[in-house]
Every structure is written in structure tokens, then in C-alpha cells.
Amino acid sequence: MSAAIETSGLGKRYGRTWALRDCSLAIPAGHVVGLVGPNGAGKTTLLSLAVGLATPTTGQVRVAGGRPAGSAAALDAVAFVAQEAALYRNLSVADMLRMGRSLNRRWDAERARGRLAELDIPPGRKVGALSGGQRSQVALTLALAKRPELLILDEPLAALDPVARHDFMSALMTAVSEDGVSVVFSSHVVAELERVCDYVVVVHGGRIQVSGEVEELVAGHHVLTGPSDQADAVAQRFPVVRDRRTFAQAHLLVRASDPDAAPPGWQRHAIGLEELVLAYIREPSASALPGPKPAPGEQVAC
Numbered sequence: 001m002s003a004a005i006e007t008s009g010l011g012k013r014y015g016r017t018w019a020l021r022d023c024s025l026a027i028p029a030g031h032v033v034g035l036v037g038p039n040g041a042g043k044t045t046l047l048s049l050a051v052g053l054a055t056p057t058t059g060q061v062r063v064a065g066g067r068p069a070g071s072a073a074a075l076d077a078v079a080f081v082a083q084e085a086a087l088y089r090n091l092s093v094a095d096m097l098r099m100g101r102s103l104n105r106r107w108d109a110e111r112a113r114g115r116l117a118e119l120d121i122p123p124g125r126k127v128g129a130l131s132g133g134q135r136s137q138v139a140l141t142l143a144l145a146k147r148p149e150l151l152i153l154d155e156p157l158a159a160l161d162p163v164a165r166h167d168f169m170s171a172l173m174t175a176v177s178e179d180g181v182s183v184v185f186s187s188h189v190v191a192e193l194e195r196v197c198d199y200v201v202v203v204h205g206g207r208i209q210v211s212g213e214v215e216e217l218v219a220g221h222h223v224l225t226g227p228s229d230q231a232d233a234v235a236q237r238f239p240v241v242r243d244r245r246t247f248a249q250a251h252l253l254v255r256a257s258d259p260d261a262a263p264p265g266w267q268r269h270a271i272g273l274e275e276l277v278l279a280y281i282r283e284p285s286a287s288a289l290p291g292p293k294p295a296p297g298e299q300v301a302c
């Protein structure tokens with residue numbers, strides 16, 4: 001299967017700071033990928049490298065089926081919506097569309113006009129006079145008019161209110177189902193992920209901490225609840241992501257897909273994506289990456 005984004009040994013250093021390091025990742029095409037992590041984790045850096053706006057200090061990155069990031073072939077296939085949507089506030093919406101047409105080899109003008117009409121965004125209005133939600137929709141329209149194979153968005157939801165956020169994500173999902181475009185977007189809105197993403201990447205401290213299909217990640221983790229005095233023995237049997245204990249009871253979030261994982265006297269609970277992602281973000285030394293799983297009893301370490 002071709003990869004939407006593939007990196008090997010990718011690193012980016014700004015002065016003494018490694019914004020991203022040792023990043024080897026293969027995100028298969030055809031997914032809606034949520035890229036999450038705390039402030040300063042390296043999300044924008046990873047996306048900038050994938051788009052070709054930054055050059056790697058180490059390693060390489062290929063996009064949309066093996067095209068070197070930033071190459072002419074990649075620029076044709078990839079559309080990017082930046083954190084601050086790169087729109088000229090003094091130009092009208094129609095001017096932005098004209099600019100898009102002249103800058104891109106592939107350009108679906110009809111679709112762009114139709115989309116803006118559906119959204120009731122007047123073509124003659126200056127971009128600076130639009131609401132934040134409307135500006136985001138214009139940026140998405142420009143990106144989709146390229147008919148990209150891969151659409152990359154850096155925190156598209158950050159400035160949007162809940163209704164605009166919902167409308168934006170619905171528009172994105174429609175584009176995914178109509179065009180089959182692969183989408184990678186970074187977000188702090190972890191609660192949204194479960195509804196829209198089928199693949200998730202967690203980055204923390206410049207390193208990839210989690211990468212995988214949502215369904216597999218959720219099926220492969222459970223919370224085991226039982227007596228605290230047995231918790232050490234149970235923790236020896238499974239890779240533990242999070243260990244919470246009171247005097248009487250322990251709650252261990254473990255990486256185990258075995259349906260019989262719960263030892264006698266212990267209960268097993270399923271876990272949702274939001275809780276799973278937050279648990280990893282709170283435990284930076286834990287990781288869930290493709291490849292051999294950690295041995296039972298091994299603390300999952302990067």
C-alpha cells in the first residue's frame with residue numbers, strides 16, 4: 001500500500017533545539033490522520049517538513065506515494081492549509097480563486113465556485129471582512145480545488161467556535177468521501193479525533209510516541225481494575241501505559257488485545273481513543289508503535 005507520508009530518521013534542529021528527531025514513520029494512504037501532542041511537541045515541524053516548507057537536518061521525508069517532500073511532483077499532489085490560513089486579507093474571495101488557478105497546474109474552478117456558493121460566501125467580499133470560520137472554509141476550498149492526493153492541515157480548528165468547527169470537519173469528511181483524498185491534520189482537540197480520524201499519530205518532545213489505526217489501538221488497550229496488592233504481579237504480565245493505585249484498588253491501562261487479559265478477580269474495561277491518547281501524552285516514556293510489541297512486564301519505553 002502506498003504511503004501518504006513516509007519518513008526515515010527524520011530530524012529537524014533549530015539552533016540547539018531538536019524540534020523533531022529520529023522520526024521513522026509510515027502513514028498509509030487513504031486515512032484521516034490526527035496528529036496530536038502537547039505544545040511544542042513537533043507537530044508543525046513534522047508537517048512543515050512533509051510539505052517542503054522546511055528542510056530536514058537529518059533523514060528524509062516522502063509524500064503521496066514516495067515523492068520527495070518539496071519536489072515539483074510533491075507540490076502537485078499535496079495541498080496545505082497552514083495554522084494561520086495563508087490568505088491575503090485585501091484580496092476578494094474571487095481574486096484568491098483566480099490566484100489559485102494561476103498557481104496550480106491542476107485546478108477545479110467549477111468546484112471551488114460551487115463550494116463557496118453552497119457555503120453562502122460572497123465571491124466579491126474581501127477576505128479580511130470574512131469571519132474566522134468563513135476564512136477557514138475559503139482556505140479549505142482553495143486546497144481542495146487543487147484536487148490533491150494528500151491534504152495536510154495544521155491546527156485547522158484552533159480559531160473556530162464549536163459550530164464552525166463542526167461545519168469545517170463535515171466539509172472535510174465530505175471531501176474525503178467524494179475524492180478519496182488522504183488527510184493529515186494536527187489538532188489539540190483530542191475529543192474530536194474519535195469522530196473523524198481512523199489513524200492517529202502522537203508526537204511528544206520531538207519524538208513519535210504512538211502511531212497506528214484507531215481501531216487497532218483501541219482494541220489493543222484495556223484498563224484492568226483489581227486489588228492493589230496484586231497490581232505488581234499483574235503489571236509484570238502486561239506492558240503498562242498508566243498505573244493508578246489507591247490503597248484498595250488499582251487501575252492499570254495495559255497494552256493487550258487478548259480478550260482474556262483480565263486475571264481472576266480483575267475486571268477488564270474497554271477504553272476510548274480520547275482517554276488512550278491522553279494517557280500516552282501524560283506518560284511520555286510509554287509508546288505504541290508498529291513493530292514487535294513490548295514483552296509482558298516490560299514498561300513500554302521509547
Ligand SMILES: Nc1ncnc2c1ncn2[C@@H]1O[C@H](COP(=O)(O)OP(=O)(O)OP(=O)(O)O)[C@@H](O)[C@H]1O
Pocket residue numbers: 014015017018019020037038039040041042043044045046
Ligand atoms: N523557527 C523556529 N526556531 C526555533 N525553534 C523552533 C522553530 N520552530 C519550532 N521551534 C521549536 O521546536 C519545537 C517544536 O515546535 P513545533 O512548532 O513543531 O511544535 P508544535 O507541536 O506544533 O507546537 P504547538 O502545538 O504549540 O503549535 C519547539 O520547542 C519550538 O520552540
